[in-house]
Amino acid sequence: MKKKSCLAASALLLVAAAPAAFAAPDWSKVPKRDVVVFSPGATPIEWVMKKSDHSGRTGINKGESCVGCHEEKGGLNFDMARLAGKELEPAGAPKTLSFPVTVQAAYDKDKLYLRLSFKAPKDAAAGADREEASPKHEVKAAVMLLGAKVPMAAQVGCWATCHADVRSMPGADPNKKKYISSASLGGDVYADYFQWKSGEAGKGAVQLDGHVAEARVNKDGKALVKAEGENKGGQYVVTFTRKLAGSAGDLALAEGAVVPFGIAIHADRTIHRFHHVSLGYTLGLGADADIKASKQ
Ligand code: HEC
Numbered sequence: 001m002k003k004k005s006c007l008a009a010s011a012l013l014l015v016a017a018a019p020a021a022f023a024a025p026d027w028s029k030v031p032k033r034d035v036v037v038f039s040p041g042a043t044p045i046e047w048v049m050k051k052s053d054h055s056g057r058t059g060i061n062k063g064e065s066c067v068g069c070h071e072e073k074g075g076l077n078f079d080m081a082r083l084a085g086k087e088l089e090p091a092g093a094p095k096t097l098s099f100p101v102t103v104q105a106a107y108d109k110d111k112l113y114l115r116l117s118f119k120a121p122k123d124a125a126a127g128a129d130r131e132e133a134s135p136k137h138e139v140k141a142a143v144m145l146l147g148a149k150v151p152m153a154a155q156v157g158c159w160a161t162c163h164a165d166v167r168s169m170p171g172a173d174p175n176k177k178k179y180i181s182s183a184s185l186g187g188d189v190y191a192d193y194f195q196w197k198s199g200e201a202g203k204g205a206v207q208l209d210g211h212v213a214e215a216r217v218n219k220d221g222k223a224l225v226k227a228e229g230e231n232k233g234g235q236y237v238v239t240f241t242r243k244l245a246g247s248a249g250d251l252a253l254a255e256g257a258v259v260p261f262g263i264a265i266h267a268d269r270t271i272h273r274f275h276h277v278s279l280g281y282t283l284g285l286g287a288d289a290d291i292k293a294s295k296q
Pocket of ligand 1 (some may be wrong): 040043048053054055056057058059060064065066067068069070077078079080082083155156159279
C-alpha cells in the first residue's frame, strides 16, 4: 500500500513538470540564420557619422542601414586589414576579426526564446581590456533590443549606444558607460539588453538583465527568465528565455512586433569595447524580419 501511494506521488510530479518541458522550443525545428559578428575597433556612432572617416554616412542620412551596405552573400564586406590596423583599433585587434553566430528565435503566448551558437575565439590582442576581477568570465554573450523611438534604431542597431566618449574608447573617461542620446525610459528611447556570462571555471554562469538609457544599468530588468549556456570545447550554445511583457527598462514585445537588435560576444575574457558585435538586424515575432521567430 505504501509503495503504491509513492508511485502515485511521482506520477503527479511528472504531470506537473510536463507543461514547462513542452514550452521550450524544439530547436531542431527552428530555422537558423547566421549573423557575422566582428571586431569593430573604435568606430563609435560619431565615427560612423563623420564623412571624412566613413563615407557610408551619406547613405545613412538617406535611410540606408549598416546591413544594407555591409552584408553581402551572408558575410560582411569590411576591409579586414583596416579593422585589424592601428587606425581603427589602436589597442590591437584580435586575430579572429569576425566569426558567425547562428541565431534562432521562437516565441509563444508569453515568452521569447533566443538561441546563439558560436565558436568563441581565444586570440584577443595583448592590449585588449580583460576581465581581471573574479569571476573571470571566459565568454559573455549579450543581446540588445532597441526601443522603437531610438533615433535610427533599425539602421544602426547597437551603434545608437556606442559613443566616442565612452570608457575604453581612446582618450575617454574610464568611468563613462554607454548611453543613448536624449534617452527616455518612459518613451521607449532606450535599449534593453540581457547577457549570459560563463562564470569562473568551476563556478556557475551569471545572467544579467539591464538596459541602456542615460547610462548603462546592469540590473533592474525583470523580463529575463533565464539565460543558459553550454561550452563544448569552445563551441558555445547560449539560450535566453524572456517574457514578452515589458516594464521600465524591459521593452514590451508582442506578436507582430519587429524589433531592431544586435549581438555582442566578449570572447577570451575581454571586456568593454573589445567585443565582437553584429550590425543591427531585426527580429520579427510572426512578422517578416531578418530573423523571424517561429511561433510555438
Ligand atoms: C551607404 C552605405 C553604407 C552604410 C549605410 C554604412 N556603411 Fe560603413 N562603410 C561604407 C563604405 C563605402 C566603407 C569603406 C570606407 C569608406 O568609404 O569610408 C565603409 C567602411 C566601414 C568600416 C571600416 C571598415 C572598412 O571596410 O573600411 C566600418 C567599421 C563600417 N563601415 C561600419 C559601419 C556601420 C557600423 C554602419 C551602420 C551604423 C555602416 N558602416 C553603415 C558604406 C556604408
